Amino acid sequence: MTAVELGLPVVRGNPDTTERPDSPLLVDRFGRTATDLRVSLTDRCNLRCTYCMPAEGLDWLPKPDLLDDAELGRLIRIAVTRLGVTDVRFTGGEPLLRPGLDDVIAATAALTPRPRVSMTTNGLTLAKRAAGLVAAGLDRVNVSLDTLDPKRFLRLTRRDRLADVFAGLEAAREAGLSPVKVNTVLMRGVNEDEAVPLLRHCLEHGYQLRFIEQMPLDPQHGWDRADMVTAEEILAALRAEFSLTPEPGDRGGAPAERWLVDGGPAVVGVIASVTRPFCAACDRTRLTADGQVRNCLFSQSETDLRALLRGGASDEEIADRWRGNAWVKAAGHGINSAGFSQPDRPMSAIGG
Ligand code: SAM
Numbered sequence: 001m002t003a004v005e006l007g008l009p010v011v012r013g014n015p016d017t018t019e020r021p022d023s024p025l026l027v028d029r030f031g032r033t034a035t036d037l038r039v040s041l042t043d044r045c046n047l048r049c050t051y052c053m054p055a056e057g058l059d060w061l062p063k064p065d066l067l068d069d070a071e072l073g074r075l076i077r078i079a080v081t082r083l084g085v086t087d088v089r090f091t092g093g094e095p096l097l098r099p100g101l102d103d104v105i106a107a108t109a110a111l112t113p114r115p116r117v118s119m120t121t122n123g124l125t126l127a128k129r130a131a132g133l134v135a136a137g138l139d140r141v142n143v144s145l146d147t148l149d150p151k152r153f154l155r156l157t158r159r160d161r162l163a164d165v166f167a168g169l170e171a172a173r174e175a176g177l178s179p180v181k182v183n184t185v186l187m188r189g190v191n192e193d194e195a196v197p198l199l200r201h202c203l204e205h206g207y208q209l210r211f212i213e214q215m216p217l218d219p220q221h222g223w224d225r226a227d228m229v230t231a232e233e234i235l236a237a238l239r240a241e242f243s244l245t246p247e248p249g250d251r252g253g254a255p256a257e258r259w260l261v262d263g264g265p266a267v268v269g270v271i272a273s274v275t276r277p278f279c280a281a282c283d284r285t286r287l288t289a290d291g292q293v294r295n296c297l298f299s300q301s302e303t304d305l306r307a308l309l310r311g312g313a314s315d316e317e318i319a320d321r322w323r324g325n326a327w328v329k330a331a332g333h334g335i336n337s338a339g340f341s342q343p344d345r346p347m348s349a350i351g352g
């Protein structure tokens with residue numbers, strides 16, 4: 001397969017010997033620039049989705065290792081004011097479990113230039129939080145929802161909380177968050193029959209649905225390509241009930257391929273990270289709750305900004321270390337290559 005077919009950037013020259021240009025931005029050896037920062041606020045969660053966490057939870061990060069609000073605020077400020085980050089998404093673990101979340105959001109939204117501020121959440125406590133989060137400066141939300149069936153939700157997440165997710169979604173819409181996006185991971189033999197019902201539900205409620213192919217990031221290392229419901233299969237299921245036409249326009253760095261449903265304006269997205277990787281357009285940089293920067297979900301190494309922060313480094317020293325991390329980003333995630341190995345941290349500890 002060619003680089004383009006693998007979703008890899010086209011290589012010009014030798015990336016290993018290319019000199020980094022004198023740019024303040026998070027540029028890499030393949031010509032990409034990271035402008036989208038994913039911040040994990042905690043590795044803890046109040047659900048136990050079977051594909052993400054074992055029933056007993058994980059070995060949580062020790063509290064002293066976590067960035068406090070001031071440290072976190074400083075790193076986000078450096079990213080936005082020195083490194084050209086334009087979008088900040090809070091995630092986890094479950095970001096709504098982070099004490100002081102509203103203040104973290106308010107501090108982020110107060111930066112100049114103001115970044116777009118969004119969050120990915122399981123939505124459990126969104127019903128009582130949405131209005132406050134919007135007042136603090138939250139612009140967008142993605143709520144994860146893998147099933148419409150309460151019994152299945154209980155089996156999948158090991159908690160009987162589907163009604164809370166529905167209430168959270170409604171509250172998000174009422175609080176003015178737009179669009180309210182829904183993230184769904186389909187799994188064979190678990191919820192693969194719900195593509196059409198989930199899209200119907202989202203169309204009826206005015207939510208924008210995106211399916212995400214399951215990736216090898218589970219702590220149990222149980223991911224099996226054969227169990228992954230592929231983008232092709234999802235689209236085939238949807239096409240049996242809806243007409244889908246590619247949304248016109250440039251996708252930019254957005255991971256989702258989007259389709260107009262029955263002529264639009266409603267759209268559905270499919271994020272085919274495994275079968276149609278989009279690494280060539282990747283514009284992400286990631287910060288874990290314990291202050292490590294990663295240039296990819298799948299990278300095998302991290303850059304320790306917490307040690308720098310706590311060691312008295314200046315803003316520019318921290319920014320420079322972050323630039324160095326971005327520069328060595330790999331061409332692609334490598335899931336489809338021989339010799340691929342999962343990163344040590346699971347999705348919930350990196351920030352999904
Ligand atoms: N707890 C929040 C939530 O569930 O939205 C935020 C963190 S969660 C890790 C972020 C997203 O990652 C969720 O939509 C979840 O379904 C998805 N996810 C978790 N493990 C995944 C995997 N192995 N492959 C693809 N998506 C995954």
Ligand code: SF4
Pocket residue numbers: 045046047048049052053092093094122144348
């Ligand atoms: Fe928690 Fe999100 Fe992982 Fe589910 S997917 S266990 S809600 S972190």
